[in-house]
Amino acid sequence: MNIPQSSFPRVIVIGGGFGGIALAKKLCKKDVQVVLLDKHNYHTFQPLLYQVSTGGLEPDSIAYPIRKVLQGYPNFYFRLAEVLRINPDIRTIQTNIGEINYDYLVVATGSETNFFGNTSIEENSMAMKSIPQSLNLRSLILENFEQALLTDDLHERDSLMNFVIVGGGPTGVELAGALAEIKKGILPKDYPDLDTRRAQINLVQGGDRILPAMSEVASRKAERFLEKLGVNVWKNIRVEAYDGKFVKTNTDTSFEAATLVWAAGVKAICIEGLDAKEFLCRGNRLRVNEFHQVEGFAEIFAVGDVAQMESEEFPNGHPMMAQPAIQQGQNLGENLVRIIENKPLKPFIYRDKGSMATIGRNKAVVDLKKFKFQGVFAWYVWMFIHLYFLIGFRNRVVVFINWVYNYIKFDREARLIIRPFKKQHQVSRKQPVE
Amino acid sequence: MNIPQSSFPRVIVIGGGFGGIALAKKLCKKDVQVVLLDKHNYHTFQPLLYQVSTGGLEPDSIAYPIRKVLQGYPNFYFRLAEVLRINPDIRTIQTNIGEINYDYLVVATGSETNFFGNTSIEENSMAMKSIPQSLNLRSLILENFEQALLTDDLHERDSLMNFVIVGGGPTGVELAGALAEIKKGILPKDYPDLDTRRAQINLVQGGDRILPAMSEVASRKAERFLEKLGVNVWKNIRVEAYDGKFVKTNTDTSFEAATLVWAAGVKAICIEGLDAKEFLCRGNRLRVNEFHQVEGFAEIFAVGDVAQMESEEFPNGHPMMAQPAIQQGQNLGENLVRIIENKPLKPFIYRDKGSMATIGRNKAVVDLKKFKFQGVFAWYVWMFIHLYFLIGFRNRVVVFINWVYNYIKFDREARLIIRPFKKQHQVSRKQPVE
Incomplete structure (x- = not known):
């Protein structure tokens, strides 16, 4: 994959959606090496996809080159790749462009359409x-x-x-x-x-x-x-x-x-190696604690649609929408810096900014x-x-x-x-x- | 193809490029039925394709829905179709969506890449x-x-x-x-x-x-x-x-x-039935007279890249560019009206507006x-x-x-x-x- 080893810890982020981008932005000026992987070279603004389908907007207007989001940060690497497998035991992931080791792994793969087996x-x-x-x-x-x-x-x-x-x-x-x-x-x-x-x-x-x-x-x-x-x-x-x-x-x-x-319906996109039943909740989401840690792993995190952080207010995790993903990405980004600096972590608190839909x-x-x-x-x-x-x-x-x-x-x-x-x-x- | 027969003469235009659109615009308020066929439902502004290839422009910005160009003209019909064959003897064309007869036929198919058989x-x-x-x-x-x-x-x-x-x-x-x-x-x-x-x-x-x-x-x-x-x-x-x-x-x-x-290199896109050697010049262009009539047919015309109108100034026809196509389309549009109104035709005179290229x-x-x-x-x-x-x-x-x-x-x-x-x-x- 041709990513140099550096003296900084390496954070691999899988997915350049709302969660992954928000997280990477928090890390890009810090003493960490960030490797962002996505199967597209662009971020998709999903809430406006329906306007593309109906001819109201051009597709390129709701896409944004991921490389540009974090241009100018020397410790930031983007690779166009599909992740095939996570090997938590040896802290590596396998992709279609090779294997790479991580110190911290963030799963931000998002969700896909759920046909419920039909x-x-x-x-x-x-x-x-x-x-x-x-x-x-x-x-x-x-x-x-x-x-x-x-x-x-x-x-x-x-x-x-x-x-x-x-x-x-x-x-x-x-x-x-x-x-x-x-x-x-x-x-x-x-x-x-x-x-x-x-x-x-x-x-x-x-x-x-x-x-x-x-x-x-x-x-x-x-x-x-x-x-x-x-x-x-x-x-x-x-x-x-x-x-x-x-x-x-x-x-x-x-x-x-x-x-x-x-x-x-949607279901989270899970990756082999982290797809055992013990990790997964309904809709393939990964159960995480208040610090976004996937149960059982101190160094694997999940944010956004793929993460299910259960609480009294959200017994089935946060809604699978942009806002929770962005806030979680930001919180985890700050927490990763705290981990590296040996500071105490801040648990995630979701600030519900409301929800909306347009009809016409x-x-x-x-x-x-x-x-x-x-x-x-x-x-x-x-x-x-x-x-x-x-x-x-x-x-x-x-x-x-x-x-x-x-x-x-x-x-x-x-x-x-x-x-x-x-x-x-x-x-x-x-x-x-x- | 579900196009009603009307009392007006029917003009079929094959191709919604510069020539076809310019022509149709001249006809749309006249007493003719216009059937425009194209294999795309949009007009392409070809001179800016290179900016799409290099990420400078979004593809949708240089495309325009053909249906919209001539919205509101009751005698105008657009069909998304590929023309398979022209039958000049019986004045019909065969397409992938059926056969249709014409009174006048305009070939404005444009050109495609020429690999010269390599x-x-x-x-x-x-x-x-x-x-x-x-x-x-x-x-x-x-x-x-x-x-x-x-x-x-x-x-x-x-x-x-x-x-x-x-x-x-x-x-x-x-x-x-x-x-x-x-x-x-x-x-x-x-x-x-x-x-x-x-x-x-x-x-x-x-x-x-x-x-x-x-x-x-x-x-x-x-x-x-x-x-x-x-x-x-x-x-x-x-x-x-x-x-x-x-x-x-x-x-x-x-x-x-x-x-x-x-x-x-480019070559004209020729259609079966009108592809005999006697009609074609170098690069598959159809030889036309000063009224855009394809040699040998009073009711078949060609404009744009596909037409070769030879003159002293242009022994190999006009350059295969937007300007000649637009001017030819306009001239032919006016001439078709003259034909229908039994007025004398005006020969095409190309007004060279110059040429240009941008390097950066x-x-x-x-x-x-x-x-x-x-x-x-x-x-x-x-x-x-x-x-x-x-x-x-x-x-x-x-x-x-x-x-x-x-x-x-x-x-x-x-x-x-x-x-x-x-x-x-x-x-x-x-x-x-x-």
């Missing part, structure tokens, strides 16, 4: 956890409309314009809202020779309310916003099978749809600790917060301009089929996790 | 004529540097950092200049643990000057600019073979390079009819002209902001490996023309 859904549905996946979905949506134009079979045409989104969390809600806006604002202009009013956007939620992690008023309001936009919200329904055409549920309701987006133009819901609000102001807050947390000045400016443009013009210009999806995935949609 | 080069080199191809090149360049970090074999490392660009036209010159700027401004910061001074950018030109279509002073100045940037300019050398590692030329000079970009920051060469100038002012003119001809207000703003940002910060932030190239093309780099 192969029919895994093989035929679309996921939206990475930029390539989001681009595939963007291509497929547009390819469907192009294809709908060509058929005289009304049945098939409806199916091509029928979108089923499974999962009523923020991803599902935001995607459903964006699709509804496309249906309203763009399809009639782009496809005047197609009756796009027949396009259907269905949001299917297993529980009895959408956005279950938010307040009840947020759920209620979000549902009303979605319905205003024309989204069909289905509650208390679980999707059980999908063959690429027919969506079977646990009730009498079923759908015929050429597109099913699965946003109904002028429509968002925000839950803060003391205030809960919905509507136009919430939408501005949502945009401001997302711009603030986006990495990179250029990205912020470009995203801002796209938003202003889309707002004024009721438009989304990135509706481009750069890499057609159907052609490349004619047999199965199952993709390597990208 | 399979070793075709299989192992990179081309840069479409957005997917440019993204592949972007990925490969970045993957090479990531890989160069990993090897202890100095020979291999040099080869990974050795770039050979074949062809001294605008594409080759602009790409070489951009790579040289990356070498200077970005590599040392991104790869502090790699001796990136050893990276080599070689521009290989068969003739005795680069930019042969421009004035001699432009050629001379461009060469000096490139040398200032550290590009090795090789003249009077022809590349004869490339196996993915070793570049063989017709002289004693050879290169060991993991990347060869082939920008040494503050460095461009411009040949106008009466003035030829080089340097900073030429660079501003180059930028202004390219922004002006870029389609779409949002694209212009985003490109402008990227340019300002890159200029001030000496940066190019789109250095992202979104779809790794090597992994997907381990055996051969030969790609379907995308």
Whole structure:
């Protein structure tokens, strides 16, 4: 891997997501050698992936070169690599570019889509956890409309314009809202020779309310916003099978749809060597103590989606979102410095900054600790917060301009089929996790 | 294909490049039915592809949805389709989405990379004529540097950092200049643990000057600019073979390079049924008369790269560039209206607006009819002209902001490996023309 041994202790960080980057930033001016590994050479701002899928933003605006994040720190090394195995006994990790030893290891691998073992859904549905996946979905949506134009079979045409989104969390809600806006604002202009009013956007939620992690008023309001936009919200329904055409549920309701987006669950990405049952909680998360240490190892830590720090307030760990990952990365970064300097550690305390979701133009819901609000102001807050947390000045400016443009013009210009999806995935949609 | 028969004559336009779009715009308010076919759902601004390859621009900024160009014109139809065959006798064309008849047919298929039958080069080199191809090149360049970090074999490392660009036209010159700027401004910061001074950018030109279509002073100045940037300019050398590692030329000079970009020729994209030798000139161009009519057919026309209109001033047809395509498209559009209105046709007269190429920051060469100038002012003119001809207000703003940002910060932030190239093309780099 060609990383020189130095006199400083070596911290290996697996993953350049919110947690890994926040952690590395805390370490880069300290007397440690940091080796950051990621299978991409960029950080992905996952909360905006749905805007890439719906043509509102260009993919490059929500990606940021990891090398640039920590440019100019001489003890910092980035390697584009996939980690294959952790060997805790001898303190090394094996990767596709070789083996390397560590003094401290931070697992910040994040999460991937969880199909809960349902192969029919895994093989035929679309996921939206990475930029390539989001681009595939963007291509497929547009390819469907192009294809709908060509058929005289009304049945098939409806199916091509029928979108089923499974999962009523923020991803599902935001995607459903964006699709509804496309249906309203763009399809009639782009496809005047197609009756796009027949396009259907269905949001299917297993529980009895959408956005279950938010307040009840947020759920209620979000549902009303979605319905205003024309989204069909289905509650208390679980999707059980999908063959690429027919969506079977646990009730009498079923759908015929050429597109099913699965946003109904994530699981942590675990690595061989640290995947024994004793370490793992529900959803493959690694159980960690208040210092992010993986149970049983003083020198292995986990932050972000992959870490489950159980407490009275969070019996199942913190929510798998950007905020906990960032705060955990920062806390662990400071603690690693304390370890090296032989100072006492500070346990992690999560500061809940609230949560939010946007449904569409002028429509968002925000839950803060003391205030809960919905509507136009919430939408501005949502945009401001997302711009603030986006990495990179250029990205912020470009995203801002796209938003202003889309707002004024009721438009989304990135509706481009750069890499057609159907052609490349004619047999199965199952993709390597990208 | 589901296009209704109307009482208006039907004009089918194959290709949504500069020529096809310019033509369609002239027709869209007239009493004709226009069917525009393209294998992409977007128009590509080809002159800026090299900036996508080198991370300076996001691909979506130089693409524009074709459906949006002509939104709101009821007699206009776009179909995402590949044309398989033209049947001039029965006035129909066959496509992958069905057959359709025409009253008038405009071939505006443009051009593709010409490897002149050299399979070793075709299989192992990179081309840069479409957005997917440019993204592949972007990925490969970045993957090479990531890989160069990993090897202890100095020979291999040099080869990974050795770039050979074949062809001294605008594409080759602009790409070489951009790579040289990356070498200077970005590599040392991104790869502090790699001796990136050893990276080599070689521009290989068969003739005795680069930019042969421009004035001699432009050629001379461009060469000096490139040398200032550290590009090795090789003249009077022809590349004869490339196996993915070793570049063989017709002289004693050879290169060991993991990347060869082939920008040494284009050929028109011809379609079965209109590909008989009697119609074709050098480089597969269709011979047309001064009204763009393909020889022998009153109702088949060709514009842009695919058309060869021979005249005293242009014995081999007009240059295969955006300007002739746009002007020809406009002229033909007006002539088609005249045909339908039974008015006399106006022959095409090309107004040479000059040509230009940029080499790098503050460095461009411009040949106008009466003035030829080089340097900073030429660079501003180059930028202004390219922004002006870029389609779409949002694209212009985003490109402008990227340019300002890159200029001030000496940066190019789109250095992202979104779809790794090597992994997907381990055996051969030969790609379907995308």
